[in-house]
Amino acid sequence: MTEREVPLEPVRPGGLGALLERRRSTRDFAPRPLSLALLSLVLRAAQGRTGDGRRTCPSAHALYPLAVTAVAGDVDGLPAGVYRYGAERDALTLVSEGDHRRRVSDTTLADRDWLPRAPVLLLISGDLEAAGRHFADQPPQGRRGERYVWLEAGHAGQNVYLQAAEAGLGAVLVAGFDDERLLGLAPAVVPPGHHPLGLIGVGHPADRRE
Numbered sequence: 001m002t003e004r005e006v007p008l009e010p011v012r013p014g015g016l017g018a019l020l021e022r023r024r025s026t027r028d029f030a031p032r033p034l035s036l037a038l039l040s041l042v043l044r045a046a047q048g049r050t051g052d053g054r055r056t057c058p059s060a061h062a063l064y065p066l067a068v069t070a071v072a073g074d075v076d077g078l079p080a081g082v083y084r085y086g087a088e089r090d091a092l093t094l095v096s097e098g099d100h101r102r103r104v105s106d107t108t109l110a111d112r113d114w115l116p117r118a119p120v121l122l123l124i125s126g127d128l129e130a131a132g133r134h135f136a137d138q139p140p141q142g143r144r145g146e147r148y149v150w151l152e153a154g155h156a157g158q159n160v161y162l163q164a165a166e167a168g169l170g171a172v173l174v175a176g177f178d179d180e181r182l183l184g185l186a187p188a189v190v191p192p193g194h195h196p197l198g199l200i201g202v203g204h205p206a207d208r209r210e
């Protein structure tokens, strides 16, 4: 049988397709603070609670093993610090005072020079062990749960990218970091019992004028 290529229909302009088209990784951030309102948007995109009690990201068995930590350095109305995002209360809880962006960026493999210029870094982390236990009966035994957590981090990352694109912000997923160094930071940035899965720098892109 000969292969036959079926051309797809032309894309309709607008909607999610336009956002997907615009989404790009941004590594050049303007020296402008992020508003708390815009930070709220990207946090909810990452892991917000929806009206039915679920989340903006899909999760295997609705287990929700992810946590989002905001390493805020330049956010209007939010003192610099490390904050945990609580989806249930849609609120941030201070974990450590001060600007920890450089300390966190120093654990990356190649991005320490520019990443601290993002007004906020979102750390996506997950409880791999809890997910491993929960899905212990699914093959491959003991590993399926961990896979689900990594997939969910991808969903959260893409949600942040798309929300950033919609709001005129820039975002970049940085997953190249030294796990042990990030886990070893004192005061701690990664939640207890969690594994770091990805960092997302978020801010106004350098070339954007209002």
Ligand SMILES: Cc1cc2nc3c(=O)[nH]c(=O)nc-3n(C[C@H](O)[C@H](O)[C@H](O)COP(=O)(O)O)c2cc1C
Residues within 6 Å of the ligand: 023, 024, 025, 026, 027, 111, 172, 173, 174, 175, 176, 177
């Ligand atoms: C799993 C994953 C890991 C990534 N890690 C890094 C990283 O460590 N540093 C970085 O600058 N960009 C990182 N990126 C962003 C990619 O470099 C970027 O998506 C790619 O160049 C395509 O560009 P675009 O996102 O603008 O379409 C990562 C992307 C993915 C999906």
